[in-house]
Amino acid sequence: MTSTAEDIERLFSASRGYNALFLAAGSIEEACEENPESLTETGVRLLLGCLADDRFETRRTAYFFYGRLAGILARTAEALGPGHPVSRLALEGVSTLCAEAKGKRHMAICSACHCLAPRHSDLPPAGPGPAPTCCSLDEILQRAGFPLDTHTHPTGRSLLYHHGKTTLVIKCARPEEDPEGLSAEWHWMQTLASSLPPGSHVPTPVGPALMRITGLPQEAASDTAMAFLTTPDYFTYPNEPLAPLETASVIEIMGRSAFLFGHLAARGILHTAPVPLFHNRVQTDRRNDEGVYLWQKGGRLDRWLASCRFPNFGLSGLRDFEHMSTARELPTGDYYRIMGDQILSLLLVAGSHFRSREGAAALSHAPDTSDRRDWFNADHLTAMLEAILTGYHQGFTGGGSKPPDGIDLGALGRRMIEEMGRDTHMEEILRARDQQDMEEKDFTRFLTDRGYSDQEAQRVPRGAADIILFTGPHLGRFNGKISCPELIEFTATLASITITDGFLINAP
Incomplete structure (x- = not known):
């Protein structure tokens, strides 16, 4: 087995053809796994030079070839630690290529960075919840300091009670739903109250983690619930249809939400559902993946506007903490994927802001060829994208570095307007x-x-x-590719650069 630095450099630099390079990469991979110190700065430059070479992108196995090269650099840096000069040279080069590469090479390089994602959390997972405690609605109102005759405002599965500048939310379990999610939300409200940056709003739980409440109005989804105090802004979204927010407020929301997602992710905590993302909702019950969207595959995105209607972030900050998971609960590869879910969700909600004036009409079940591109403001959208990029990266890295300048947000915004401003893909098929x-x-x-x-x-x-249903707008035709691949490219780029830079800055 090749084991010395000189042998690695000679083997790789002497190999010019694709097949020889592919085999050489395998030998280097084995050698670096056995002895990470065998990769020198010269070897790093050789690998980065090959990663920067796009000659082999058309090869059938190109994704695996480039992924192997990038994986050598990432895993060796992980083994050597962030303070080693080889690690810094390797990861700074990989980070630059994440912003510059295209196609299979780009996705392969970005995906290789997943091994650098956090693998621990200082905060405990929610764990199994307690049995429900019996109590009455009057008891909950008294604990919250609300008059007993406070009027109920149902919204979705929650019951809202307003008093002064405070809102009491009684969040009910849906019929046939496991109430563990409610007790998990209670846990994370308690846990995150002192873990988010100053000024971040976290609702305050009222009562036990899980309650069986008597005296609820008939609109209640069930009598099993949890309760918390929050601000009236908790239910104000960046894509409000009835009273749209000013663009400056939306830009601020996008940046702050991105920062909070990144801040938590760096600490081993991931919000796994900023918005619901699906490849095919129509096949949710008939696919092994339950139709959930796997953005790394670049497939068609189902009903993007419907997914964005009630995002789990808004004017008050993040919400629906029941969807929090810790690093110890997730495989390493899933961490990178979920970070991408967060970034993609932020992008989609930014685009949906410009369609919010339609309200429920945007979700009608009818083909629509209207052109709404002129509803978008390219400068405002670019500002939102900049806020997402900067916020997420700074939240994760602590502001210790900035993302590279080579990411063309204007071009991304133009492509988003082109695809999100026209409902080209409305069909889904029930086989x-x-x-x-x-x-x-x-x-x-x-x-x-x-x-x-x-x-x-x-x-x-x-x-x-087969039955053709008009349920869009979708981004891409049924069972096809996403119609705006630039969204996926940006998602992969930001997720990988953020993980890489965070490793160099924050790792012990």
């Missing part, structure tokens, strides 16, 4: 074989949920033929 696996009542409800009247749904023969 005949999938229909056959559904109960009749579920099939009928599925159709009525997507715009059919009860009478129309009853007349459709289940399983006779």
Whole structure:
């Protein structure tokens, strides 16, 4: 086995053709795993030079080749530690290439950085929740300091009570839902109250983690709930349809939310659902991945506007802490993917802000060829993208460095406007074989949920033929690729650069 620095450099520099380079990379990988010190600064420069060479991008195995080279650099840096000169040279070079490379080479280099993501958290996971404690609505109102006759304002599954400048939220478990999520949210409200930067708003729990509450109004989704105090701004979103926020406020929200996501991620805590992301909602119950979006594959993004309607961040800060997970609960590769989910969610919500004036009309089940590109302001969108880029990176790194200047946010914004301003892709398909696996009542409800009247749904023969449904807008055609791949490229770039820079700055 090749084991000395001189042998590695001679083996790699002497290999010119693709096949020889591929084999040489395997030998170097084995040698560096056995002895990380065998990779010298000269060897790093050789590997970076090959990573910067796009001659092999058309090769069938190019993704694996470039991924192997980048993986050698990332894993060796991890083994040597952030203070080693080889580590710094390797990761600064990888970070630069993450911003400059394209295509398979770009995704391979970015993905290799996942091994540098945090693997621990100083804060404990939520763990199993307690059994519900019985109490009455009057007791909850008294604990919150609210008059017993305070009026209820139902919204979604929550009951809102307003008193002065404070809002009491009773968040009910949905029917047939495991209430563990509610007790997890209670845990994270308690835990994060002293862990976020000064000025960050975290709701204050009221009562035990999980309660069975008597006396709730009939609008309540169930009698199992948790309760907390927050500000009236808690339910104000950056894409409000009824009373849209000023653009300056939205830019601030995007930057602050990105900062908080990054700040927590650096500490081994990830919010796993800033917005719901799906590849195919229509196949949620019939796919092994439950239709969840895996952005690294670059597939079509299902109903992007619908996903953005109620993001888990807004004017008051982050929300829905039940979706928090710690590094110890996640495989290393998932950490990078979820960081990407956060970045992509922020991008989508930024785009949805300019469509918010449509309100519910944006979610209608009908084909629509209207052109709304002139609703977007390119300068304002670019400012939002800058806030996301800077906020996320600074939140994760603590402001110890800045992302490279080579990321063209203006070009990304123009492509977003082109794809998000026109609803080109509205269709999804319910396959005949999938229909056959559904109960009749579920099939009928599925159709009525997507715009059919009860009478129309009853007349459709289940399983006779594929059914085309207009449920968009989607980003990409059904079972195709995303129509705005620039979103994926930026997501991969920012996630990988952030992880790499954070490792160099924050690792002990």
